[in-house]
Amino acid sequence: MKIFPTNNYAFELSKDSSKAMAELEQNTLITDSLVSEWTKKAFIGKVNxxxxxxxxxxxxxxxxxxxxxxxxxxxxxxxxTIHKAFRVMLSIIFLFPFIGFSIALFTKEKEIIISLIIPTLMFLVVFRFIFTELAFRIISKNGLKKLSKIIGITNLKKNEAQHSI
Known part of the structure; x- marks a missing residue:
């Protein structure tokens, strides 16, 4: 099981890659850091x-x-992929139930704490498979649509061979 979702795609362009990259460069705020900024451009990042x-x-x-x-x-x-800053933040959120459960296990009655195992696991499953996956799918789909318009992607195929993190 992957902790963080990833998607891999293969695609074909309607134009030559040099023209597509020039078009992408015009629509990208060129910067070394992948940090959100207010800009009229469609993307932020590096293009070569x-x-x-x-x-x-x-x-x-x-x-x-x-x-x-x-x-x-x-x-x-x-x-x-999910941005590294968000992976760190989500990892911390994933660890909260374990930390709380561990602290409670050493300070409270064992029978009450053991009854919290199922809700703790349910929280993790819901947070990972519903919130994180849903956010990833929606945001990656929107970014991919925007990229497809700009560089002229004609044939987009999802690669099923995904590597895990």
Whole structure:
């Protein structure tokens, strides 16, 4: 089981990769750090002649997903992951129930604490598989749509071979 979701895609472009990358560069606020900023551009990040590492410029939730892409002639690949800052924050949230459960186990009555095992596990499952997965799917889908319009993606296929983190 993966703690954090990722998506990998293979795609074809309607135009040459150099034109697509030039178009992406015009619509990207070029910076070394993947931090949300107010900008009129569609993306924030790094773009070079054969690849990119960008986030959506949408304030608040745009930085949740990082789009890493590589292009060769009219083909390319995209890997969408959760931003490192959000992975750290989500990891801390995932650890709260364990920390609270451990502290309570050493300070309270054991029978009452043992009855909290199921609700603790349910919290983790709901938070991971509903909130985190849903946010990832919605935000990555929006970023991918925006990217498809800008660089002219014609054929997008999801790669089923996902690597785990």
């Amino acid at each position: 002649e054969n690849g990119f590492r960008i986030i959506s410029s949408k304030p608040g939730r745009g930085a949740f997903c990082v789009l890493n892409g590589k292009l060769e002639s009219k083909n390319g690949t995209i890997e969408i």
